[in-house]
Amino acid sequence: MKFGIILGSTREGRVSPQVGAYIKEIADKREGHEFEIVDVAEYNLPFMGTATPNTKWNEKINELDGYIFVAQEYNHGMAASMKNAIDSARDEWFNKAAGIVSYGSAGGVRASEQIRLVLGEQKVADVRTNPAFNLFTDFENFTTFKPGEHMEPGINDMLDELILWSEAFKTIR
Ligand SMILES: Cc1cc2nc3c(=O)[nH]c(=O)nc-3n(C[C@H](O)[C@H](O)[C@H](O)COP(=O)(O)O)c2cc1C
Numbered sequence: 001m002k003f004g005i006i007l008g009s010t011r012e013g014r015v016s017p018q019v020g021a022y023i024k025e026i027a028d029k030r031e032g033h034e035f036e037i038v039d040v041a042e043y044n045l046p047f048m049g050t051a052t053p054n055t056k057w058n059e060k061i062n063e064l065d066g067y068i069f070v071a072q073e074y075n076h077g078m079a080a081s082m083k084n085a086i087d088s089a090r091d092e093w094f095n096k097a098a099g100i101v102s103y104g105s106a107g108g109v110r111a112s113e114q115i116r117l118v119l120g121e122q123k124v125a126d127v128r129t130n131p132a133f134n135l136f137t138d139f140e141n142f143t144t145f146k147p148g149e150h151m152e153p154g155i156n157d158m159l160d161e162l163i164l165w166s167e168a169f170k171t172i173r
Contacts, residue, residue, distance in 0.1 A: 003065065004036055023070065057088055068100070069112075072103060073106070073111040082115070083118065098125070109132050112132070131154040
């Protein structure tokens, strides 16, 4: 199966590429599955409804069997770019599973919980385990990602749950 590791932030100086690369490194150890970085910034998505949609985004979301959202927290919520990316597709998301990996000063879990709420409407089933990185302890100067080894089991739990549910969902699509 093919999974997308979705980088939700687009701001200059963002750290999401570092977090996504680390998740990919661990996920790539899973034989028989493909994991690719899907960078929202590369799609230049217009705010939904304000310009011609970028259908490449819809094609990419459609071709994937499941997702890992790399979620950052801004003002106690998900990034606007993440919400817009989720809103910019519809049926392409349906009947798939997702894991969420978050970061922020409190692990980014407030952003994760918002994403869960929104995914329900897009018929995406989010798995329980949410590895949550802390800006104070898993980053140097809040910019260089240095995750503790203790985070790895949680990432593997999330991957186990995601693969299991994605296999199940494949049978009903
Ligand atoms: C405008 C703004 C608001 C933020 N608000 C929060 C917040 O409410 N809670 C939190 O934990 N971190 C907050 N942060 C810190 C971000 O989570 C942190 O900068 C993170 O690296 C952002 O992800 P990015 O680097 O991928 O853009 C905020 C950062 C910005 C720029």
